[in-house]
Amino acid sequence: MSAPERIPPRGMTSGPSCAEAGDGTQEPPRPDGAAAYDLLVRGELTVRGRIRGASNAVLHCAVELDGQRADCVYKPVAGERPLWDFPDGTLAQREVAAYELSRATGWDLVPPTVLRDGPYGEGMCQLWIEADPAAELLALIDGEEPGPGWKAVGFADVGEGRTALLVHADDARLRRLAVLDAVINNGDRKGGHLLPTPDGRLYAIDHGVTFNAEDRLRTLLxxxxxxxxxxxxxxxxxxxxxxxxDGGGLATRLRELVTEAETDAVRDRIGALLREGRHPEPSGQWPAIPWPPV
Known part of the structure; x- marks a missing residue:
């Protein structure tokens, strides 16, 4: 195989939206489940642009196979920035591990995600999800109580000496995601990572900072x-x-993607959640909310 191309510069705009093809024709329906997974694994990737604002290289691509086509996100390992608390070149594997664990829950909160080769080398490839812009899962409100249908996160500085209460929806889908994040030890659950869809599904993205063996849970939930x-x-x-x-299929798969110590830590966190029977609380040893929060 020829050497990977140079990753395009940050700030490049993405191409046509996943709802419309470049020639103005309507896209075919987005594949789901096993069909989407197979498409991501075996389809041909075509880079359409680089997504603005991401700290690592995030490329908007089209993937095609046997007449099926979908939009996807491709994050090459070569475009990952080193982090002090994670081994270099492992964020793509962690994204895939989060998908595998999400699939094992039966909640399917993470879009189909695979590890594969691409135009810029090995990386994570994930099905593109179009969020419903009308859905409201987070809000800033005046007052000290969240009100019906909302759960309080904490107070936020909104400028000019004012504070507002940050709240998220009291939503069963978010509550499931809060459990998943506790299991995978998500260190970066921001509001922009929540993708509710018009059909009532909720997907969560950006799971590179997960599975640390040390407590790193930072979330808005x-x-x-x-x-x-x-x-x-x-x-x-x-x-x-x-x-x-030992010998379980999920344990085997996780050990292919993260370290054995990190896999053991997943089992330990699950055991702690079952013993305590409650959602975790901030430890006080690590910032509880990611920055920026959205």
């Missing part, structure tokens, strides 16, 4: 902190625990 886990969450955690025993 603290609204259920200290509250009892739902019966559904307890059942899911029990299934994950069983699948993470």
């Amino acid at each position: 603290w609204g259920w902190a200290g509250e009892p886990l739902t019966d559904e969450a307890v059942e899911v955690l029990r299934r994950l625990s069983a699948d993470l025993t």
